[in-house]
Amino acid sequence: MSADNARFATRAIHAGQRPDPATGAIMTPIYQTATYAQPSPGKFVEDFDYSRSSNPTRKALEANLASLEGGAFGLCFGSGCAAMDCVLHQLKPGDHVVLCDDVYGGTNRLFNRVYDKHGIAISLVDLTDHDAARAAFRRETKLMWLETPTNPMLKVIDIAAMAEMCRGRGVMLAVDNTFATPVLQNPLSLGADIVCHSSTKYIGGHSDVVGGALITRDAGLHERLKFVQNSVGAVPGPMDCFLLLRSTKTIHVRVQRHCENAMKVARHLEAHKRFTRVVYPGLESHPQHAVAKKQMCGFGGMITAEMDGGLEDARRFLERLRVFSIAESLGGVESLIESPAIMTHASVPPEQRARLGITDGLVRFSVGIEDVDDLIGDIEQALG
Numbered sequence: 510m511s512a513d514n515a516r517f518a519t520r521a522i523h524a525g526q527r528p529d530p531a532t533g534a535i536m537t538p539i540y541q542t543a544t545y546a547q548p549s550p551g552k553f554v555e556d557f558d559y560s561r562s563s564n565p566t567r568k569a570l571e572a573n574l575a576s577l578e579g580g581a582f583g584l585c586f587g588s589g590c591a592a593m594d595c596v597l598h599q600l601k602p603g604d605h606v607v608l609c610d611d612v613y614g615g616t617n618r619l620f621n622r623v624y625d626k627h628g629i630a631i632s633l634v635d636l637t638d639h640d641a642a643r644a645a646f647r648r649e650t651k652l653m654w655l656e657t658p659t660n661p662m663l664k665v666i667d668i669a670a671m672a673e674m675c676r677g678r679g680v681m682l683a684v685d686n687t688f689a690t691p692v693l694q695n696p697l698s699l700g701a702d703i704v705c706h707s708s709t710k711y712i713g714g715h716s717d718v719v720g721g722a723l724i725t726r727d728a729g730l731h732e733r734l735k736f737v738q739n740s741v742g743a744v745p746g747p748m749d750c751f752l753l754l755r756s757t758k759t760i761h762v763r764v765q766r767h768c769e770n771a772m773k774v775a776r777h778l779e780a781h782k783r784f785t786r787v788v789y790p791g792l793e794s795h796p797q798h799a800v801a802k803k804q805m806c807g808f809g810g811m812i813t814a815e816m817d818g819g820l821e822d823a824r825r826f827l828e829r830l831r832v833f834s835i836a837e838s839l840g841g842v843e844s845l846i847e848s849p850a851i852m853t854h855a856s857v858p859p860e861q862r863a864r865l866g867i868t869d870g871l872v873r874f875s876v877g878i879e880d881v882d883d884l885i886g887d888i889e890q891a892l893g
């Protein structure tokens with residue numbers, strides 16, 4: 510059985526990798542080289558001519574991630590934003606994008622404050638509202654971009670429904686699967702054309718690498734993206750690819766524990782009077798809980814909650830935590846907490862934040878894989 514036909518846990522450990530043919534090394538070596546000797550001018554060993562274009566450690570990671578997402582092709586980048594940028598480079602002035610209204614602040618900034626200067630029109634739309642989604646398409650629409658669950662409000666968007674709307678109109682659908690991870694949700698199998706990851710998060714899992722990835726099934730689309738990857742050159746180094754390959758070997762185990770811990774923390778917060786609203790896709794109270802159950806096989810490690818007393822109250826709570834660290838980012842083994850209004854989403858215009866419900870009292874938990882009783886105990890002592 511080849512690793513590519515195997516079940517998820519086996520693919521996580523083996524896909525794209527085999528013992529090094531030269532030495533038998535079990536781990537894919539860190540091919541820390543910028544260039545490759547050519548046996549004759551213009552003749553390469555495999556496709557290795559220069560490390561911006563191709564590198565064996567990166568190639569193994571790209572194959573591994575493609576397999577985990579049920580795709581045919583993977584491309585890796587120096588950050589999640591660089592991966593998104595590669596997709597946006599497929600557009601031309603005059604094109605229009607339907608963008609999910611609740612996205613990472615840096616995503617919002619890239620679309621609305623970088624690509625607006627290149628003549629790309631953007632509509633921010635609540636894609637949980639299917640009528641609003643349908644109404645947003647224009648003749649010039651070339652791309653729909655969404656996250657699900659979204660950052661930070663954890664809305665769950667029906668990928669299959671969006672894919673059907675896009676397919677009928679010849680619009681490309683890109684899904685940022687960073688919060689769900691390939692363990693819980695595979696957008697390509699639901700009809701998406703491109704899956705994007707900030708591999709800085711659950712794929713890396715240890716808060717020690719910044720990276721990004723795109724996964725596709727269509728060979729033509731892959732070639733167009735690869736052309737930009739090589740032309741722009743925002744590629745990750747071999748050491749970072751090695752660290753990510755090491756991390757994907759445990760992603761299924763880590764994510765399972767993230768889900769278990771987050772469910773318990775969410776239920777605890779929901780029962781606590783200091784939190785006026787708790788958003789977690791696994792709670793029955795989540796407005797799209799049914800969609801989450803349909804398209805995900807677990808609900809992830811992220812929780813968003815509203816505190817009763819506004820910014821100062823939230824600040825006091827965050828400062829008193831001892832196990833949770835106050836930090837941007839998410840998806841690592843250690844628990845993090847942040848205030849979206851002044852941290853990850855500070856670059857989103859205030860009126861847009863208000864419309865989305867990103868209030869000053871909102872806090873976002875990235876629940877790690879520590880002992881969950883210690884996490885709950887930490888929350889209790891910080892509130893006390």
Ligand code: P1T
Pocket residue numbers: 588589590591613615616656660685687688706707708709719720721837838839853
């Ligand atoms: O930070 P970078 O690797 O460039 O990835 C950007 C990005 C893309 N997509 C999603 C859903 C993200 O959450 C991010 C980065 N997010 C944070 C740093 C954060 O704390 O939300």
